[in-house]
Amino acid sequence: LANQPDAFAMILHRYDLGSSTGYGLFLEKATDQLHFRIGDGASLPSLSKGAIGAILGTGWHHVVGTFDGGTGAHKIFIDGNSVATTTTAISLSYIVQPIVLGGFSGMNWPFGIVP
Secondary structure, eight states: OTTOOSSEEEEEEEEEGGGTEEEEEEEETTTTEEEEEEEESSOOOEEEEOSHHHHHTTSOOOEEEEEETTTTEEEEEETTEEEEEEEOSOOOOOOSOOOEESSOTTSSOOOOOOO
């Protein structure tokens, strides 16, 4: 994260922030956290994993966010290991926005610099 020029580094998202719908996986430089956020049209709760720079700064990693609409399970996995989990009562709102990898459509939030 040290080489990331912006406050946020989007990994993947399918958001409509104006209506609080969709989902996204991103890094936040100031807090050194990985966030997985889902929206139901009323809110965008975020599940976070802190001290992520020390983990991700060691090379390539597989990062995944999952949401089970039946149970409300909201999870983050790094390299196949569950690193954060919670349960939420919201249901994911599906939207027609495109899925964007490595950036944020309409905003200057590119993934950044790969050292």
